[in-house]
Amino acid sequence: MEFIAFIVTVLVGFVAESLLGNWLNWPGVGAVFAAAAAAAFILRALQRREAPAETQSDAQSPGGCPGGQEK
DSSP states (O other), X not given: XXXXXXXXXXXXXXXXXXXXXXXXXXXXXXHHHHHHHHHHHHHHHHHHHHHHHHHHHHHTOGGGSGGGOOO
């Protein structure tokens, strides 16, 4: 996944610099878009990492009853 994220980040930076750099006369726009793409990949990885931890704590409730209370 890291290699794909790297390739996509480089491509986003290149395309943004090619298209928007000349059109808007904004030198360095590729770096801005590449940083935003990298941040999106990092945030997505963090969300994926935290999601299983929440479901795991719900599955470990003893007794199978809500709140862990036996009847």
